[in-house]
Amino acid sequence: MLDPVMAEAHIRVHTLDMAEASSSFDWGKELPRLVGPRLDLHPLRPCDARAVFEIFGDPKVAEYWSSPAMEDLAEAVALIDEVQRCFDARLLFQWGLCLRETDELIGTCTLCKLDHPNRHAELGFALNRKYWGQGLAMEAVALLVDFAFEKLDLHRLEADVDPNNAASLALLEKLGFQREGYLRERWHIHGGVHDAVLLGLLRHERPGAGSQ
Numbered sequence: 196m197l198d199p200v201m202a203e204a205h206i207r208v209h210t211l212d213m214a215e216a217s218s219s220f221d222w223g224k225e226l227p228r229l230v231g232p233r234l235d236l237h238p239l240r241p242c243d244a245r246a247v248f249e250i251f252g253d254p255k256v257a258e259y260w261s262s263p264a265m266e267d268l269a270e271a272v273a274l275i276d277e278v279q280r281c282f283d284a285r286l287l288f289q290w291g292l293c294l295r296e297t298d299e300l301i302g303t304c305t306l307c308k309l310d311h312p313n314r315h316a317e318l319g320f321a322l323n324r325k326y327w328g329q330g331l332a333m334e335a336v337a338l339l340v341d342f343a344f345e346k347l348d349l350h351r352l353e354a355d356v357d358p359n360n361a362a363s364l365a366l367l368e369k370l371g372f373q374r375e376g377y378l379r380e381r382w383h384i385h386g387g388v389h390d391a392v393l394l395g396l397l398r399h400e401r402p403g404a405g406s407q
């Protein structure tokens with residue numbers, strides 16, 4: 196459900212003290228690369244605009260997203276700019292998912308609402324429809340979860356998912372997320388009003404985690 200550049204982040208970027216928003220992790224100049232068996236997660240580049248448009252211009256990808264499908268390439272260009280701006284302000288961290296074999300950009304995944312004092316954040320993810328069903332989203336989100344717990348030292352991760360978004364719910368639950376709440380009529384989008392399932396994962400509940 197999470198939009199990669201939420202209206203909220205857009206407002207906060209102008210108002211929040213950067214020190215308040217940033218974590219003690221040293222982000223450096225750009226997002227760190229996260230590498231899995233098939234995927235290389237790295238910062239979005241201006242040359243990714245067409246691939247970003249292919250992802251977020253697809254109504255099937257946007258079906259359970261909190262903003263409508265993109266209508267033209269300019270929106271993808273603007274999104275990449277905004278993602279960089281939000282990263283510079285340490286408000287939103289959105290990686291491009293690239294196939295290691297071809298360097299093709301096939302999706303994005305995001306950490307946002309990073310609350311460092313309380314050690315939690317929200318995550319989101321989307322994949323080009325051509326690549327659904329191959330375990331690639333699972334690989335990407337697992338890398339992001341590891342990064343959030345191990346490098347950012349977070350205690351809790353959250354996700355906000357449409358109750359009909361079976362793929363996202365399955366993916367998150369396979370990673371150990373638990374359903375914690377049901378919010379009725381939370382999103383006004385796509386000409387209707389939609390409920391949301393809130394899920395959470397605590398660092399010590401991760402499959403394979405010892406007592407931490």
Ligand SMILES: CC(C)(COP(=O)(O)OP(=O)(O)OC[C@H]1O[C@@H](n2cnc3c(N)ncnc32)[C@H](O)[C@@H]1OP(=O)(O)O)[C@@H](O)C(=O)NCCC(=O)NCCS
Pocket residue numbers: 196197255256257259260319320321322323326327328329330331332333334354355356357360361362363365366369
């Ligand atoms: C959510 C999304 C990224 C999942 O991509 P995907 O390629 O299907 O994911 P994966 O192949 O990694 O599958 C992850 C798990 O979910 C399961 N799954 C996938 N689609 C499913 C479906 N429609 N119903 C039930 N389970 C499903 C898979 O079986 C897999 O489990 P397994 O490894 O045990 O087989 C993709 O559907 C997408 O981009 N959707 C649009 C954007 C979106 O809704 N993002 C989430 C916002 S919160």
